[in-house]
Amino acid sequence: MKKIINMSLMMALMTILILSFNACGKDDDKDMTPPVISTEGITANPVNCQQYHPGDVIPFHYVMSDDQELGAYNIEIHNNFDHHSHSTEADDHDHDHDMGECDDDDEHEHEHEHSEGKAWAYNQDFTIPAGQRLYDAHHDIQIPADATPGDYHFMIRLTDRAGWQQLHAVAIKIVE
Amino acid sequence: MMTTSILAAALMACLASGHGEVAPDDTTVVLKGVTVSGQRQHDFQMRTSQSAVQVSHDYLQQHFSGSLMQTLEGIPGVKAMAIGSGQSKPTIRGLGFNRMVVSEDGIKHEGQQWGNDHGLEIDQFAVDRAEVIKGPAALLYGSDAIGGVLSLYTNHVPTEPLSGSVQIFGRSNNEQIGVTAKLGGRHGKWFYRVGATLIDYADYRVPTDSIQYYSYWIRLKDQRLRNTAGCERDGSVMLGYAGYRFHTDLRISDSYSKSGFFANAHGLEVRLSDIDYDHSRRDIDLPYQWVNHLKVLSHTSWQGDRLRAEANLAWQNNHREELSEPVSHGYMPKPDETLERRFVKNTLTANLALHLALGERHELSTGVNGEYQHNRRGGWGFIIPDFETTSIGAYAMDCYTVNQRLKLNAGIRLDHAHTHISSYHDWFLTPTTDGTSVYKERSADVNRNFTSLTWSAGINYAVGHWVLKANAGKSFRVPIPKELGADGVNYHIFRYERGNANLDPEESYQIDMGIHWDNDVVCLQVDPYVNYFPNYIYLNPTAEYVEGLQLYNYTQARVLRYGVEAQATWVIDRHWEAELKGEYLYAEQLSGQKKGYTLPFSTPWSVDASVKYSFQWHGNTFVGLNARIVGAQREIVPPEKPTDGHWTLNLSAGKQIDLRKSKLNIALHADNLLDRRYYDHTSYYRLIDVPEPGRNVSLMVGLEF
Numbered sequence: 001m002k003k004i005i006n007m008s009l010m011m012a013l014m015t016i017l018i019l020s021f022n023a024c025g026k027d028d029d030k031d032m033t034p035p036v037i038s039t040e041g042i043t044a045n046p047v048n049c050q051q052y053h054p055g056d057v058i059p060f061h062y063v064m065s066d067d068q069e070l071g072a073y074n075i076e077i078h079n080n081f082d083h084h085s086h087s088t089e090a091d092d093h094d095h096d097h098d099m100g101e102c103d104d105d106d107e108h109e110h111e112h113e114h115s116e117g118k119a120w121a122y123n124q125d126f127t128i129p130a131g132q133r134l135y136d137a138h139h140d141i142q143i144p145a146d147a148t149p150g151d152y153h154f155m156i157r158l159t160d161r162a163g164w165q166q167l168h169a170v171a172i173k174i175v176e
Numbered sequence: 177m178m179t180t181s182i183l184a185a186a187l188m189a190c191l192a193s194g195h196g197e198v199a200p201d202d203t204t205v206v207l208k209g210v211t212v213s214g215q216r217q218h219d220f221q222m223r224t225s226q227s228a229v230q231v232s233h234d235y236l237q238q239h240f241s242g243s244l245m246q247t248l249e250g251i252p253g254v255k256a257m258a259i260g261s262g263q264s265k266p267t268i269r270g271l272g273f274n275r276m277v278v279s280e281d282g283i284k285h286e287g288q289q290w291g292n293d294h295g296l297e298i299d300q301f302a303v304d305r306a307e308v309i310k311g312p313a314a315l316l317y318g319s320d321a322i323g324g325v326l327s328l329y330t331n332h333v334p335t336e337p338l339s340g341s342v343q344i345f346g347r348s349n350n351e352q353i354g355v356t357a358k359l360g361g362r363h364g365k366w367f368y369r370v371g372a373t374l375i376d377y378a379d380y381r382v383p384t385d386s387i388q389y390y391s392y393w394i395r396l397k398d399q400r401l402r403n404t405a406g407c408e409r410d411g412s413v414m415l416g417y418a419g420y421r422f423h424t425d426l427r428i429s430d431s432y433s434k435s436g437f438f439a440n441a442h443g444l445e446v447r448l449s450d451i452d453y454d455h456s457r458r459d460i461d462l463p464y465q466w467v468n469h470l471k472v473l474s475h476t477s478w479q480g481d482r483l484r485a486e487a488n489l490a491w492q493n494n495h496r497e498e499l500s501e502p503v504s505h506g507y508m509p510k511p512d513e514t515l516e517r518r519f520v521k522n523t524l525t526a527n528l529a530l531h532l533a534l535g536e537r538h539e540l541s542t543g544v545n546g547e548y549q550h551n552r553r554g555g556w557g558f559i560i561p562d563f564e565t566t567s568i569g570a571y572a573m574d575c576y577t578v579n580q581r582l583k584l585n586a587g588i589r590l591d592h593a594h595t596h597i598s599s600y601h602d603w604f605l606t607p608t609t610d611g612t613s614v615y616k617e618r619s620a621d622v623n624r625n626f627t628s629l630t631w632s633a634g635i636n637y638a639v640g641h642w643v644l645k646a647n648a649g650k651s652f653r654v655p656i657p658k659e660l661g662a663d664g665v666n667y668h669i670f671r672y673e674r675g676n677a678n679l680d681p682e683e684s685y686q687i688d689m690g691i692h693w694d695n696d697v698v699c700l701q702v703d704p705y706v707n708y709f710p711n712y713i714y715l716n717p718t719a720e721y722v723e724g725l726q727l728y729n730y731t732q733a734r735v736l737r738y739g740v741e742a743q744a745t746w747v748i749d750r751h752w753e754a755e756l757k758g759e760y761l762y763a764e765q766l767s768g769q770k771k772g773y774t775l776p777f778s779t780p781w782s783v784d785a786s787v788k789y790s791f792q793w794h795g796n797t798f799v800g801l802n803a804r805i806v807g808a809q810r811e812i813v814p815p816e817k818p819t820d821g822h823w824t825l826n827l828s829a830g831k832q833i834d835l836r837k838s839k840l841n842i843a844l845h846a847d848n849l850l851d852r853r854y855y856d857h858t859s860y861y862r863l864i865d866v867p868e869p870g871r872n873v874s875l876m877v878g879l880e881f
Contacts, residue, residue: 030772032812071719123506125721157726163717163770163814165726 034164035066037156042136046154051173055145062168064135064158070128071159073137077122080151080171120147120174149174221643221692225585225634227253227310227703227741233332236303238796238830241845242347242874244300248326252741252759253310253703255779258859258868264295267858268310269705269739270761270779271323274656277313281331281427283473284317286523286549287494290560290658292860293668294496297431297469299410301343301356301373304332310741311688311705314630314651315587318545318569322651322684331425331475333418334360334367343841343878349869350404351458352377360414367416367425375408379436379457383853383870387440394440401866402453405460406435424476434466437500438866449501462514463500469493482534488527495520502556505665506723507606511556516667518554523547539575541587544568551657553600557667561600561619563657567593573632586633593654597622597661597677619661619675626681628652645690655679659713659730665723669863672725673715679732682713699745709735715776716769717814733768735775737761750793758783762811773813777858780809780819796832801825809857819862822854838881845874 039047045061052058064070120143128135154170220230229251241247245256245264256264257272268276273292278285280298287297306328313321340359346352354375361368379400386395396402409432416425439453439461451461470493477486497518502511529543549565573587599621605613632649662675686707693700712735720727739761746754760781763774788800808821826847833840851871855862 034814072721074721074724076724123724125724157721157724159719159721159726161719163719163726165717165815 031066031068031160031162031164033067034166035064035070035158035160037158037166037168038063038065046170046172048170049173050170051175052143053176054143054147054149054174056143058141058143058154058172060137060139060141062137062156064128064137066133066160068133069130069161070132070135071161071163072125072127073159074125074155074157075122075139075141076124076155076157077120077141077152078155079119079121079148080153081119118144118146118148119150120144120152143174147174149176218638218643218692218694221645221690222583222636222638224309225583225636225645225647225690226313227645227647227688227690227705229254229308229310231306231308233304234796236306237841237876237878238798238832238843239828239845240345240843240874240876241828241847242352242872244303244306244328245296248306248308250784251308252743252757253739254308254326255858257777258856258861265292266296266326267779268308268324268326269707270737270763270775270777270858274320274653276323277317277321277325279317279325279327280471281329281473281475282327282488282527283471283490283492283525284320284547286492286521286525286547287467287469288496288519288521289320290656291496293437294435294465294467295433297433297467297494298328299330299356299371299373299412299429299431301354302330302358302371302410302412302429303328305329310703311647312630312632312649312651312684312686314628314649315571315573315589315632316543318547318589318591319567319593319628319652319654319681322653322682330412330429331414331427333416333425334362334369337361337363339881341878341880343876345874345876347377347872347874349872350377350380354408362418365417365419367418369412369414369427371410371412373408373410376458377406379404380869382867383851384867388865397454398457399870400457401438403436403439403461403464405458406433406464407460408433421479422477423479425474427471427473427475429471429473431469431471432466434460434464436460437463437465437498439463451501463498463516465496465498467494467496469495482532484531486527486529486531488525490523490525492523492525493520494523498555498557505667508556508602508604513556515555516557517559519551519560520554521549521551523549537577539577540572541575542570542572544570556603558600558602558618558664559662559666559673560656560658561661562598563595563661565593565595565654565657567591567654581638583636584634586631588629588631591626591628591630591652593626595622595624595626595654595657595660597624597657600661618664620677622660622677624655624660624677626654628654628681628683641693641695643690643692645688645692647688647690649686649688651684651686653682653684653713655681655713662730665725666728670725671717672722672727674722674727674729676730679713679730680711682709682711682732684709684712697747699743701743702740703742704740705738707737709733709737712765712775714765714768714770718769731768733770734766735763736766737763737775751789751791753788753790755786755788756783765813770813774811776813776816778809778811780821780857781807796830799827799829801827806854806856815863816857817862819855819857822852824852824854825849838879841876841878841880843874843876843878847872847874 040063042061042063045059152172152174154172156168158166236247239247245266248254249256253269255267257267258264265272274289309325311324313325317325338361342357344355356373358371379402381399382401385399412427412429414425414427453461472491474489498516499514500516504510526546532540534540546568551563553560553562569589569591571587571589573585575585577583597619599617600619601615601617606616607613630650630652634647637644659679660675660677662673666673684707686705688705691702711732714731714733715728716731718727718729741759743757748754761779763778765771765773783805784802786800786802788798791797803823803825805823806821809819812818827849829844831842848871853867856868
């Protein structure tokens with residue numbers, strides 16, 4: 001019996017030893033949080049389900065922030081004629097319908113011929129001046145006059161200096 | 177529970193059992209029992225000053241848990257890193273890919289080890305026994321053996337005129353079925369072996385209805401990861417001559433596998449494909465990969481009174497293709513064909529070794545290793561350039577037995593490698609700022625020479641019930657062409673990767689200790705280590721964007737790692753046995769842009785508590801229950817997410833039935849009995865929030881004759 005107690009003690013001791021290793025993590029000032037893309041205090045553009053016309057300008061406006069230092073961002077627009085879905089918009093966690101799509105989306109649109117014009121694609125990298133924690137990003141993005149009408153995804157990608165990345169996806173529509 | 181019969185040996189001994197040695201008959205026999213006696217452990221611990229673990233054939237049979245790597249996961253410090261599509265890669269103490277070596281019969285396995293979405297390319301059912309060396313093993317293996325070596329042996333010499341086995345096995349989670357058969361015989365001094373394995377599996381199941389990938393939300397049908405089904409076909413033939421002094425054998429093996437990639441998380445854009453993936457869970461649609469590994473291996477040895485000479489020669493042909501539905505990206509138009517990537521790698525290896533007994537006390541080993549690699553790419557997706565690498569290394573080591581209780585060893589090795597990388601230009605035009613357009617260069621023509629001097633020294637000391645070991649060693653790794661020459665979009669993980677042609681060979685220094693204590697009832701083993709890299713090659717996520725994707729570039733940083741593995745086994749009485757084991761690992765980058773951060777995929781601490789009931793003393797019929805507790809991992813580096821801790825309950829049982837001239841083996845293994853949903857921080861699918869598989873039952877029935 002004594003032996004059993006000894007053994008149990010030894011095993012318990014080993015467990016404590018292993019667990020205690022885990023406890024010696026130390027705090028330092030490394031950046032552990034991704035940057036934030038927000039609409040706080042501004043009228044952000046574009047937002048989900050907005051409609052634009054070929055030849056219009058999208059007055060892009062979002063606020064970017066990070067607890068330490070911002071890095072760079074990228075704006076990319078691609079067509080969503082096949083209705084794939086992104087998930088970072090606020091209402092996305094409603095699992096009942098296809099995420100990232102608007103109520104008036106034509107579910108059969110991908111069967112349409114997109115023969116007139118060109119499916120619009122836009123992809124641009126932007127830098128943020130060094131040392132910024134808060135950045136007000138403003139751009140006018142010209143929609144080509146020959147852009148094919150339909151559903152588009154508007155993607156914003158943002159990094160901070162440490163290399164964390166944040167994504168924000170918005171579904172927009174180009175109508176005739 | 178897996179470890180009861182694994183001989184866990186973390187002592188320092190002479191490394192001599194490594195490279196190039198054919199399965200010494202004695203070790204194959206030694207580890208037969210389910211419970212290994214203290215004396216045997218003691219002896220094994222005195223064999224090497226490194227932390228080493230041996231896994232016997234019987235152990236592999238009786239503790240079969242679905243795949244070889246999953247079975248080996250029972251060894252503290254060894255992990256099967258899930259890399260998607262139900263496949264896994266080994267890691268030793270958190271280091272995998274090109275930072276560890278997998279060898280088959282003493283020859284380093286050469287495929288596309290850097291790749292993170294394909295498995296071992298070895299017929300795991302052909303493996304007779306395995307040995308794991310934890311820690312630097314550059315002395316015998318040269319480049320890459322930083323984290324350690326997983327040595328697989330498939331060359332056991334049959335002793336009977338005719339013997340063989342047939343096994344059928346299955347797994348519930350991905351509805352896998354498989355069959356493997358082996359046949360061998362010895363006639364006088366000649367022997368032969370043949371083997372074949374067929375495996376087929378369906379899409380695997382995870383306990384969730386939807387997952388998030390990149391910024392996409394994906395719903396799963398019946399909780400299955402779409403298109404992760406696959407199949408494997410392996411075969412091998414071996415012929416040999418085993419004389420009193422002279423031994424030679426030739427083994428030809430081929431391993432083919434085809435498996436689908438998770439259809440919703442592959443390639444640049446998640447598209448709604450016209451393919452009806454949910455039509456069948458057993459079919460393999462685009463995107464998928466196939467790989468064929470052909471290996472011709474020759475081993476020859478001559479045993480004199482004091483001298484043993486060995487020659488290992490091998491040719492390996494690794495052909496791998498990834499196929500997917502073509503999509504356009506950026507300035508790349510939609511390609512015409514589905515061949516996204518092709519890699520064809522040919523490797524020639526020659527290892528020569530001499531072992532010389534000098535008097536009673538010294539055993540000197542010297543050897544030369546040469547290797548030539550030739551790699552060609554194809555397909556519309558670029559990730560690594562064409563390259564050729566020639567390397568040669570020579571080593572000498574001495575094992576000095578001071579007395580029965582004290583052994584010392586020391587060795588030194590010099591390596592030289594030359595790598596030539598061919599330039600690569602896009603097959604499509606990219607407009608430039610001046611209005612023209614160019615075929616952009618993605619990889620420059622590079623010639624690099626690398627020289628490394630490595631060494632190792634160790635001591636084993638046995639006193640009373642104790643065996644104490646210590647080993648210090650330096651190991652290295654020649655930078656791979658992806659690290660030197662990549663410059664483009666990694667189509668798998670949504671990032672832009674840029675190599676660095678000026679990288680130095682990665683070097684690593686490590687001190688290992690082994691403390692072993694046993695008597696007839698209890699066996700304790702503690703293996704702490706400290707590991708320092710002056711120039712760890714690290715793929716650093718930057719703040720920059722290139723061509724719309726976040727730029728990751730290869731840099732070198734100082735890295736400190738330390739950790740410990742501990743294991744206690746207690747034979748309570750004739751029937752009961754209890755075991756507790758655990759591991760802990762810490763890693764920190766000491767310089768560079770990620771100073772203060774850990775390394776990617778840092779292994780969290782874990783503890784395994786098991787009890788096992790054997791129906792007879794030293795019998796082969798048992799039932800065991802295991803609780804596995806894994807800690808949370810909050811030490812992360814971009815783009816990782818912290819992972820919560822979890823625990824699972826697992827069951828295993830084995831039975832051996834002796835028939836008249838044969839044996840029937842049954843092994844049952846049930847993982848995650850409670851069907852808990854959890855994430856594995858070290859899984860590649862962690863990044864896309866795919867939880868680990870739910871309850872999974874594996875069964876194997878084998879007949880040996």
